[in-house]
Amino acid sequence: MTAILKRELSSYFNSATAYVVMAAYFVFSGIFFTYFCFGFNTTSLAGVYGNMFYIIMFIIPIITMKTLSEEKHQKTDQALLTSPTSLTEIVIGKFLGAFILYAVCCCIFLVYAVVISFFAAPDWPVILCTFLGIILLGATLIAINVFISALTESMIIAAVVGMALGLLISFLKNISDMLSIDWVTFVLEKINPLTYYTNFTYGILSITDIVFFITVTGLFLFFTVRVLEKRRWS
Amino acid sequence: MVEVKNLTKCYGNIKAVDDISFTVETGEVLGFLGPNGAGKSTTMNMITGYISSTSGTVTIDGSEILEDPKATKQKIGYLPEIPPIYVDMTVKKYLEFMFDLKKVKLPKNEHIEEVMRLVGISDQSNRIIKNLSKGYRQRVGFAQALLGNPPVLILDEPTVGLDPKQIIEIRKLIKSLGKKHTVIFSSHVLSEISATCDRIIVISNGKIIADAKTNELSTSVSxxxxxxxxxxxxxxxxxxxxxxxxxxxxxxxxxxxxxxxxxxxxxxxxxxxxxxxxxxxxxxxxxxxxxxxxxxETLEDMFLKLTSADQTNYTKNGGKG
Missing domain, CATH: 3.30.70.3190 (Alpha-Beta Plaits)
Incomplete structure (x- = not known):
């Protein structure tokens, strides 16, 4: 697993990928930060975090698009699958690689909190709670996108499907409002990651929300292992 | 020792490999010969555990590939048809990655140096694989298969894309490796197989149609x-x-x-x-x-005869090695 993780990280940081992703993340979070915090004269980062989903739903598919699709495409999966390393180790290594890059991006929020502290006392518990929220949301999206990457040989398809899914998640609330059928609204609300994420941005730390993200992450990593396993048998 | 028993692989209704059985003794160099699409690569992919078999077993030194994949895979060095190399890494970094991936327990730096020297890429160690020629990439793939000194080497068309001098070097290398390792290698170049292997298995349309010592093969056919x-x-x-x-x-x-x-x-x-x-x-x-x-008959005559329309099984009257 460490071998895969090391290779993933070196492939991100030895190419432009990591820097382009980080630059995009910093630029947009910076714009949100300036607009919401300075524009509205507030120390609350809730507005910034609330809108960050629109950025990460594009950034995460870009980070993960080639994790497994490119292996299949370049036939390097032959080296992975014929090595004594198990599929679970491979998938978790890939996941952690993408996750660490994402987590590095998220650390910019701690910088913003420090910037705020020059003007007023920041609300650290809320900031850290929200930080945990965006990390967990990211982990879940990364697991889903790694799964999508395992389904295809083309990283373009993986990225496009991942982004479309992100858009769908962001529209989920509007869709359920539009349909206004009770049980559909109920189901959509329960499966919408943003429902759980929003609680974090308000500074509410609840076990339900944490469990939701961890479960979905685990589930999709498990699915990914099954997809790779199934491919060998078909 | 490699033991393949009744190995079959179906893709839907198509039988890519049809009930193949053979045994390779330790220290034997076995040539896998067949026209394109005969099922050579599929068989090798099943032996190495890249794909699973529809039925049948592959046993390497007593452990079965599907029952105990970790232990079995540790015993195999595999060079697929397209070398599984990451083009964005340097040769050294790539081999270090493969060393870790294969969980090799030898002294890391010395072992990688030794393998690089063996396949003749020591002077390329700090180059990015993207910039290497086809021949060198093939050697990097070869080096990767040799990491950890696995007792069984499976090489899928290892000399494709090499220049004549390199081909001779690789053949020599395979021959010398054959003293310590069990080697199975495939090719559709006949002269190569006859120059390197102790024993030849000819495969066509997923079936073994001849299995004999190299020098006995042509007589066993006619x-x-x-x-x-x-x-x-x-x-x-x-x-x-x-x-x-x-x-x-x-x-x-x-x-x-x-x-x-x-x-x-x-x-x-x-x-x-x-x-x-x-x-x-x-x-x-x-x-x-x-x-x-x-x-x-020359091996060429024999090969054409075997792989043409006639699908009689010659193994029965052939000297089994």
Missing amino acids: GEQKLALQIEGSPTDVVSAIKKIPAVIRISKGQTMSNNVTKYMVEYEKGVDIRRDVFSAMSRIGCPILDMQSGN
Whole structure:
């Protein structure tokens, strides 16, 4: 697993990928930060975090698009699958690689909190709670996108499907409002990651929300292992 | 030791590999020969555990690939048809990655240096693989397969894309590796197989159609041996004298050249040497032999014969190695 993780990280940081992703993340979070915090004269980062989903739903598919699709495409999966390393180790290594890059991006929020502290006392518990929220949301999206990457040989398809899914998640609330059928609204609300994420941005730390993200992450990593396993048998 | 038993792989209704069984002893170099699409790569992918078999078993030194994949995979070094290399890494970094991935327990730096020296890429160690030529990439793939000194090496067309000098080097390397390792390697180049392997398995349409020692193969296919002769003297006398030799199956007279010299083709039973008998028979009737050649089919003839429409199983009368 460490071998895969090391290779993933070196492939991100030895190419432009990591820097382009980080630059995009910093630029947009910076714009949100300036607009919401300075524009509205507030120390609350809730507005910034609330809108960050629109950025990460594009950034995460870009980070993960080639994790497994490119292996299949370049036939390097032959080296992975014929090595004594198990599929679970491979998938978790890939996941952690993408996750660490994402987590590095998220650390910019701690910088913003420090910037705020020059003007007023920041609300650290809320900031850290929200930080945990965006990390967990990211982990879940990364697991889903790694799964999508395992389904295809083309990283373009993986990225496009991942982004479309992100858009769908962001529209989920509007869709359920539009349909206004009770049980559909109920189901959509329960499966919408943003429902759980929003609680974090308000500074509410609840076990339900944490469990939701961890479960979905685990589930999709498990699915990914099954997809790779199934491919060998078909 | 590699033991393959009743290995079958179906893709839907198509049988890519159909009930293949063979055993490779330790220290044997086995050549896997067959036309494109015969099922060579599929078989190798099943032996190495890249894909699973529909039915059948692959046992390597007592452990089965599907039952105990970790232990079994540790014993195999695999070079697939397309070397599984990450083009964005340097040669050294890539081999370090593969070393960790394979969970090799040897001293890391020394072992990688040794393997790089063995395949002749020491001077390329800090280059990015993207910038290497096809031949060097192939060698990097080869190096990767050798990491951890696995007892079994599976090489899928290892010499494709190399220049003649490199091909000879790689062949030598395979031969020298064959002393310590069990090697299975595939190719559709016949001369390569006959120069390197102790034993050949010919595979066509997913079936084994011949399995024999390299030097026995061509006779095992035809079931008889041939002798091409040029003899001076009366053809009638010659034919009747040769027909008296017990092992001779048939003799056919070819064209008569100048100086009363005639060409003959004698077919005789396998496993017998009639050259001495021919010599004494001819000396008895006073007809000098001017030319005598063993007319065994070449491997090329044999290969074409085997892989053409005729699908008879030759393994039964072939010497099993």
